[in-house]
Amino acid sequence: MIVIENVAVATVDAEDTYHADGHVVVGDDGRIAAVGAGRFPADLPRVDGTGCLVTPGLVNTHHHLYQWATRGLALDETLFGWLTTLYPIWGRLDAEIVGAAAGAGLGWLALSGCTTSMDHHYVFPRDGGDVLEAEIEAARRLGVRFHPTRGSMDLSRKDGGLPPDNVVEKTDEALAATEAAIDRWHDPSPDAMLQIAVAPCSPFSVTERLMSEAAELARRKGVRLHTHLAETDDEEDFCRERFGCTPVEYAERLGWLGDDVWLAHGVHLDDAAIARLGATGTGVAHCPSSNARLGAGAARVRELLDHRVPVGLGVDGSASQEAAHLGEELRQALYTARIRGGPGALNAREALRLGTMGGARCLGRQDDLGSIEVGKLADLVVWRLDGLGHEGIDDKLAALVFGPAAPVELSLVGGRPIVERGELVHGDAETLAREARRAHDRLLRT
Ligand SMILES: [Zn+2]
Numbered sequence: 001m002i003v004i005e006n007v008a009v010a011t012v013d014a015e016d017t018y019h020a021d022g023h024v025v026v027g028d029d030g031r032i033a034a035v036g037a038g039r040f041p042a043d044l045p046r047v048d049g050t051g052c053l054v055t056p057g058l059v060n061t062h063h064h065l066y067q068w069a070t071r072g073l074a075l076d077e078t079l080f081g082w083l084t085t086l087y088p089i090w091g092r093l094d095a096e097i098v099g100a101a102a103g104a105g106l107g108w109l110a111l112s113g114c115t116t117s118m119d120h121h122y123v124f125p126r127d128g129g130d131v132l133e134a135e136i137e138a139a140r141r142l143g144v145r146f147h148p149t150r151g152s153m154d155l156s157r158k159d160g161g162l163p164p165d166n167v168v169e170k171t172d173e174a175l176a177a178t179e180a181a182i183d184r185w186h187d188p189s190p191d192a193m194l195q196i197a198v199a200p201c202s203p204f205s206v207t208e209r210l211m212s213e214a215a216e217l218a219r220r221k222g223v224r225l226h227t228h229l230a231e232t233d234d235e236e237d238f239c240r241e242r243f244g245c246t247p248v249e250y251a252e253r254l255g256w257l258g259d260d261v262w263l264a265h266g267v268h269l270d271d272a273a274i275a276r277l278g279a280t281g282t283g284v285a286h287c288p289s290s291n292a293r294l295g296a297g298a299a300r301v302r303e304l305l306d307h308r309v310p311v312g313l314g315v316d317g318s319a320s321q322e323a324a325h326l327g328e329e330l331r332q333a334l335y336t337a338r339i340r341g342g343p344g345a346l347n348a349r350e351a352l353r354l355g356t357m358g359g360a361r362c363l364g365r366q367d368d369l370g371s372i373e374v375g376k377l378a379d380l381v382v383w384r385l386d387g388l389g390h391e392g393i394d395d396k397l398a399a400l401v402f403g404p405a406a407p408v409e410l411s412l413v414g415g416r417p418i419v420e421r422g423e424l425v426h427g428d429a430e431t432l433a434r435e436a437r438r439a440h441d442r443l444l445r446t
Pocket residue numbers: 062063064120228264316317
């Protein structure tokens with residue numbers, strides 16, 4: 001057992017309990033044994049958290065790790081312009097490139113306070129090898145709790161979709177490979193380090209048949225469903241022209257609303273759509289920096305929360321949001337909400353809740369992750385807030401959310417350290433950067 005003490009604690013429990021000077025005790029089972037104010041009265045190994053704040057580990061609810069290999073391209077494009085520039089490059093991905101990109105992306109996420117990340121991988125080149133295995137290996141090495149999704153695309157340009165023919169799969173092959181990924185990798189246990197979800201890519205790259213059969217597959221297997229929805233005006237126009245309805249109406253028609261579904265973005269939602277998401281318990285992965293980078297718009301987060309929609313944060317793929325820093329998304333979420341709705345639209349506690357408990361709900365892990373409560377998994381981040389960038393802000397939670405990106409003093413996943421004093425425990429940032437650079441060069445030059 002280990003005690004973290006002399007530390008501010010933001011528990012993100014139902015009452016938002018906050019201790020300006022408290023402790024957290026991690027048990028030998030990798031779960032939280034105690035949390036409270038003041039010191040813990042027992043003779044146990046101690047970590048001195050003076051100058052720090054401990055929060056639940058951040059949960060990343062939307063990402064495309066492979067995109068680390070194609071950062072810095074199509075910098076001034078809309079989503080559709082950016083995608084059509086990048087699809088041909090992604091058609092040359094292979095397992096080595098995806099492994100290097102995932103290592104860099106996950107290493108950077110860990111250093112930004114993330115302890116659990118999903119990944120949405122939907123490009124499977126025919127001769128590219130086992131790209132899903134490559135990113136799972138990267139997560140295992142670094143110790144990050146991982147929720148990769150088996151994505152897919154089967155609607156290419158010749159059938160009225162956006163992607164070129166060489167990056168899509170045949171519908172039956174995509175479904176069979178998705179089922180095989182669940183059988184091989186998905187761990188349903190409460191302590192799981194690895195869970196799979198089913199994730200056809202988007203309305204403009206997936207057929208209606210793949211969408212509806214993917215939903216049936218996920219429910220038959222007891223895993224969750226994810227896709228992109230309502231990200232841009234272009235997508236809304238596409239849905240109205242092709243399907244005669246809004247993206248959310250389209251999703252509902254195909255069985256894609258429910259408390260086992262979370263949707264990436266949800267930027268362009270009218271009042272009726274928000275009400276349907278709330279009534280069905282459908283989650284939203286809010287990606288404010290990516291939405292800003294692509295000029296897609298600002299999600300109506302206040303309204304989503306007021307309708308009890310589970311909302312998590314996502315960095316989105318690192319080619320549409322080069323910073324890819326989950327800690328910074330806390331501030332970006334707060335700013336985005338306030339640009340739309342004024343200073344009362346979102347506060348620091350709510351921003352932290354999006355990044356922790358909201359994310360855990362999107363991934364279906366709210367019983368074991370997302371808050372610091374006795375019995376939950378000890379996925380914790382100790383943020384250092386007494387350096388030049390933060391010292392002098394009395395409220396440590398305000399310092400974390402309003403201040404610059406905070407250094408991670410200690411990050412635990414199931415009680416095991418993955419970051420200590422700003423360094424990866426199970427990897428080397430320079431090596432990861434070098435491997436990512438090599439992958440980028442190989443992909444762009446071939
Ligand atoms: Zn995305």
